[in-house]
Amino acid sequence: MSETVQEAGQDEQSVAGGGAEQAADAGSGSKGEADLVREGDIAGDYLERLLDLLDYDGDIDLDVESGRAVVSVEGGKDLEKLVGSQGEVLEAMQELTRLAVQQETGVRSRLMLDIAGWRANRRDELTELGRRTAEKVAGNGKTQRLRPMTPFERKVVHDAVAAVSGVTSEGEGEPPSRRVVVYRVE
16 A cells, blocks of 8 residues: 555665665664654644644643654643543544544554653553563463553563563453463473
8 A cells, every 4th residue: 555655665765875774674664763753743733733622731742762753742731631541532542643644644653642641651550560460470480361451551561571581471362352461481
């Protein structure tokens, strides 16, 4: 589809630039810093318009981390409403923002949206959960299945488990019931 055409175009640009590393990145579908900054700008504009329509205040911060655009909305008193009780509204807002970026660029976005620091706080909680679970499994050898999680949540837990020796993790099930399973390796 258009994503494949875009990747091919990036591959040609990278080869023309002479960078073997850039060509390898483009061939794997990763975007350059300028593309990610543009995604962040488009997302920021979209979110500003949305906040204006909702009559919410918030400061928008744009960044690039780990090969993806990261957009954060901070500071408004009503922003928790845009997160929802378990982040479900935030997930929907992220998807809408990704679609707005895709509509303008023609390429699917992997941008990450955080509102009122919820995702950053959740990352800390999940890192602790992953570490504690991994240490428990390493100690008693009993496999642990965690509750179903979003892709973001599962990635954070997998990363935390990977930092503990003697255990590993894998995904099990299909969304929305997909969960992390932690087990000891012999």
